[in-house]
Amino acid sequence: MATNGAASKAPPNPSPLRNSKFFQSNMRILVTGGAGFIGSHLVDKLMENEKNEVIVADNYFTGSKDNLKKWIGHPRFELIRHDVTEPLLVEVDRIYHLACPASPIFYKYNPVKTIKTNVIGTLNMLGLAKRVGARILLTSTSEVYGDPLVHPQNEEYWGNVNPIGVRSCYDEGKRVAETLMFDYHRQHGIEIRIARIFNTYGPRMNIDDGRVVSNFIAQALRGESLTVQAPGTQTRSFCYVSDMVDGLIRLMEGANTGPINIGNPGEFTMMELAETVKELIDPEVKLKVVENTPDDPRQRKPDITKAKELLGWEPKVSLREGLPLMEDDFRQRLGVPKK
Numbered sequence: 569m570a571t572n573g574a575a576s577k578a579p580p581n582p583s584p585l586r587n588s589k590f591f592q593s594n595m596r597i598l599v600t601g602g603a604g605f606i607g608s609h610l611v612d613k614l615m616e617n618e619k620n621e622v623i624v625a626d627n628y629f630t631g632s633k634d635n636l637k638k639w640i641g642h643p644r645f646e647l648i649r650h651d652v653t654e655p656l657l658v659e660v661d662r663i664y665h666l667a668c669p670a671s672p673i674f675y676k677y678n679p680v681k682t683i684k685t686n687v688i689g690t691l692n693m694l695g696l697a698k699r700v701g702a703r704i705l706l707t708s709t710s711e712v713y714g715d716p717l718v719h720p721q722n723e724e725y726w727g728n729v730n731p732i733g734v735r736s737c738y739d740e741g742k743r744v745a746e747t748l749m750f751d752y753h754r755q756h757g758i759e760i761r762i763a764r765i766f767n768t769y770g771p772r773m774n775i776d777d778g779r780v781v782s783n784f785i786a787q788a789l790r791g792e793s794l795t796v797q798a799p800g801t802q803t804r805s806f807c808y809v810s811d812m813v814d815g816l817i818r819l820m821e822g823a824n825t826g827p828i829n830i831g832n833p834g835e836f837t838m839m840e841l842a843e844t845v846k847e848l849i850d851p852e853v854k855l856k857v858v859e860n861t862p863d864d865p866r867q868r869k870p871d872i873t874k875a876k877e878l879l880g881w882e883p884k885v886s887l888r889e890g891l892p893l894m895e896d897d898f899r900q901r902l903g904v905p906k907k
């Protein structure tokens with residue numbers, strides 16, 4: 569295993585039960601935040617493999633049981649209402665630790681809770697990984713690069729983050745979470761994986777999630793003006809959710825700790841994104857420039873060389889292919905049929 573120079577102590581022996589026939593034929597996987605947007609798509613993919621048993625822990629702050637309704641009652645699936653800031657003991661082989669509100673409006677709503685989720689939640693999940701000998705993957709974020717001075721961002725870049733700003737509960741929270749992952753790895757030999765997720769979109773995003781792609785699509789379908797936050801020249805790179813899930817599973821099952829960027833390098837200004845949504849959904853819709861929020865990163869684009877070389881991964885779905893798939897889902901949920 570590539571360990572970035574860390575000592576590799578064997579994890580503690582899991583319970584003897586795990587050597588029984590029953591467990592050998594099954595991989596038990598915990599997904600924290602599994603009722604959320606990316607989490608529920610990950611669960612769908614993991615459940616496709618008949619050898620997997622999936623346990624979801626979610627507090628439903630931004631996630632919803634609705635996202636998992638097709639699995640409720642399935643013999644290989646379990647759903648627990650649980651907040652990761654409290655300890656959890658379940659016998660598992662893999663932990664995908666996604667739990668945390670990811671939309672800026674939600675993570676800034678209760679910043680103390682957000683940083684607790686990232687710090688105490690990650691500590692609790694690392695404690696669990698240590699206790700049962702599980703491998704743990706943290707979904708970190710491109711926000712660890714802050715308002716980046718290096719472009720595109722590669723994993724060696726340490727970032728440009730405001731430690732006391734309104735976004736710090738999330739970006740500094742995730743940075744501490746990464747630190748905890750490596751400390752547990754070096755000190756206790758825990759098997760870790762860190763994904764730095766760039767902006768992701770797709771079906772099942774909350775309609776009023778507040779992030780840019782869901783805002784623009786919902787606004788276009790409701791016939792409202794698209795709210796481009798000033799100046800509109802800031803850039804983002806958008807990854808379709810099925811590509812994201814594929815990258816996360818490859819990272820978990822591969823031999824590298826990361827951190828590894830998972831994102832689509834196609835880069836767009838917010839004005840370009842608005843124009844694309846307008847063209848695809850409703851050419852009549854207007855754009856309006858509105859005030860931005862503090863510390864908004866001015867540019868963001870992943871360097872995915874590592875993901876390509878180490879995971880054999882690269883995104884397959886372009887923005888123009890992915891937006892209509894999300895549009896269909898939003899039309900259905902908003903009850904707006906295609907003309």
Ligand SMILES: O=c1ccn([C@@H]2O[C@H](COP(=O)(O)OP(=O)(O)O[C@H]3OC[C@@H](O)[C@H](O)[C@H]3O)[C@@H](O)[C@H]2O)c(=O)[nH]1
Binds near residue numbers: 709765766779803
């Ligand atoms: O209605 C809107 C919303 C947002 N925006 C702009 O769109 C850009 C993207 O904003 P979003 O809120 O979608 O997401 P951000 O890139 O700020 O944060 C995201 O980064 C990566 C992930 O880890 C997280 O999901 C999230 O924190 C920003 O420049 C914002 O100013 C608009 O122009 N209009």
